[in-house]
Amino acid sequence: MVLASKPADMPLVDAPLPDALKGHWVDTRAPVWLRPYLKLARIDRPIGWWLLLLPCWWAAGLAAIASGSAFPNLWHGLLFMVGAIVMRAAGSTFNDIVDRKLDAQVARTRGRPLPSGQITTRSAALFMVALSLVGLLILVQFNRFTIVLGIASLAIVAIYPFMKRITNMPQFVLGLAFSWGGLLGWSAVFGQLDPPAYLIYAAAIVWTIGYDTIYAMQDIEDDVIAGIKSSARYFGAWTREAVGFCFTLSVALAGVATWSAGGGAMAWIGLAAFAAHLAWQVSRIQGATSPVALGLFRSNRNAGLLLAGGYALDALSRSFL
Template sequence: MPAPGAPIPDAPLPDALTGHWVDTRAPRRLRPYLKLARIERPVGWQLLLLPCWWAAALAAIAGRQAFPDLRHCLLFLIGAVVMRAAGSTFNDIVDRKLDAQVARTRGRPLPSGQVSARAAAIFMVGLSLVGLLVLLQFNRFTIWLGIGSLAIVAIYPFMKRITQMPQFVLGLAFSWGALVGWSAVFGRLDPPAYLLYAAAVLWTIGYDTIYALQDIEDDVLVGIKSSARYFGRHAQAAIGGCFLLCVLLIGGAVWLADGGVVAWLGLAAFAGHLGWQVSRLAQVTPVLALRLFRANWPAGLLLATGLALDALLRFGI
């Protein structure tokens, strides 16, 4: 049975893209599973993918190659979609009772009764196996590195119950691609990869704090912890600090990888976009918070494009 007050099954969820094909054209029997996988909310896999592409492009600069490895970039894309789906399904299984108490999430497939926990678990295992097949296409070091991220993924759903900063743990998981993208090329980790990883963690804390601003009132009532609650009226300054440190660390990675002018221009464009986001937080509303959160996809693409073009212009022409 749907949770009390849950939206009508098949209705678009509040943070889904309006008019997405999952809600309008997908077979009705598949819609709950596509929503478990967050297919109609693509920003999640997009943000998971970006550190992979940043690292691939930075590795091309460091290796004096004209292009990031396009095969790797395609595998990262597939892996990001599949593993974000698996991780979101696991998160929803763990959080199904809490989600039933939050207005934005009570219409999700599990709390609304559209999918059973058992069916969701089977779906998650299937997705994880596809993710494993993708991971097995890389070198041995990268395979073990990718497997190592599973411990962080496993503990993340429980963090909002025991720590004021679950976004930090999310950052550790969502930024793992910065390590994998580098090791896929070199078969090892070097200082630029570590700096890029730390930067991506801070970026994740920043943008997910913006996302958490949507739910701050419900989170207080239910007892869910978040960085938005922790920072409180200082959230704008805290997010700005995270973004500033993120840009500085990426600058260090670009410098160590011997990035050129275009790489620095890409970083400057990324920094400018983050600054614009912070400037809009003075009078944030749930609608604006979601918009700013989603804006991190084009922001991250500016950096990825700058790094990739730097490699092309310097080593491909």
């Protein structure tokens, strides 16, 4: 892979991106030649793979409850984590390849490796292929049904980058892709899909629409200039109400999933904590500045972990009964 020459007015290779974690090791310790690839993979922005991973863990927790296991399958949980990091990196690389010209028009994204000229499109494509092969290696560790189901998600991943050009709700398509783990976490245990899997998948979809609308609040002005569509632009002055509706529906669907899987007290406590966190986010949306919106968006990792933890503890508590 060969790095392209960088115009003099472009940001330095090791300059942190606006939405990256400050002082991250990618910007301070990684070899300079490797940094554009790590940034392309969003390693300096771990919230993405967390949000991809959490529906997997939700479904794995529900599967443990439904199957009577003492705890979600730890091997599956590890595979889901590594897979989320790798496939989020591959998906982000594909997204950046498709959006490189649009990204150059948005202040938050013009410093990314492709629009800033730190890396060539060809090198990015080769990097994406390598990541995808690693993802495939992880996927084949599961049962046949889950392997086929995982491969099927690629169709949604492939169309997502184009949605912001043709629909006001690209966040819905993102939700279809990012929530796929809600199906995989269940099928990895049972080798099939059942109502709790569909319900937790639906809960994750509307959760994604909500949190990514908050994320899109950072770019509204630039998106108007670039002609990029988003739910934040579409909802406008009603963004808080729209996000509140999405989060309420997510909690309701997760509640039905919890009931259908036979969840007990700890599962419901985890769901209540998840709901409380989402309500706190909604209370802070109105008039939120870009840094506040980014902070609220990132806080969804903690919200999702509360629900995942509730499911895991519920399964564990049953082993002592």
